[in-house]
Amino acid sequence: MNNNPNVQNFTHQPEQTPPPHPANQKYCKHCGQLIDVDCVVCPKCGKQVEELRRADAPIVINNTNTNNVSAYATARAAVGGYGRPKNKWVALALCLLTVCGHKFYEGKFGMGIIYLFTAGLFGIGWIMDIIALLMKPRIYYV
Numbered sequence: 001m002n003n004n005p006n007v008q009n010f011t012h013q014p015e016q017t018p019p020p021h022p023a024n025q026k027y028c029k030h031c032g033q034l035i036d037v038d039c040v041v042c043p044k045c046g047k048q049v050e051e052l053r054r055a056d057a058p059i060v061i062n063n064t065n066t067n068n069v070s071a072y073a074t075a076r077a078a079v080g081g082y083g084r085p086k087n088k089w090v091a092l093a094l095c096l097l098t099v100c101g102h103k104f105y106e107g108k109f110g111m112g113i114i115y116l117f118t119a120g121l122f123g124i125g126w127i128m129d130i131i132a133l134l135m136k137p138r139i140y141y142v
């Protein structure tokens with residue numbers, strides 16, 4: 001038999017009355033660990049301890065809207081931003097046939113003149129432009 005009151009007290013107290021804890025913490029109902037009161041999923045055992053609050057729903061909708069806007073902006077940025085629409089195949093044909101024609105087509109007259117007198121930067125700019133044009137969407141923006 002155990003007659004030591006200290007040992008008995010120590011053995012039984014945690015099960016009956018949990019020690020006081022800070023206001024911003026709580027006990028996980030699955031593993032009993034002290035966790036942050038904001039936790040929806042227990043970081044100790046990984047189980048869900050709180051229902052997802054209804055207040056979160058409007059935030060999710062807002063996020064969806066923001067994502068749509070940013071996805072649209074990303075798509076526009078990917079095709080060259082808010083400029084004049086140009087047809088990839090027209091530019092490519094001009095590039096192949098005249099070396100410098102696509103630069104005039106894109107409104108880059110300075111580069112067009114340079115391409116005209118240097119044969120497309122001695123062929124290097126011409127080749128790179130052909131590759132770049134091939135990788136553009138059918139309609140791109142300059």
Ligand SMILES: [Zn+2]
Pocket residue numbers: 028029030031032033042043044045046047
């Ligand atoms: Zn837990």
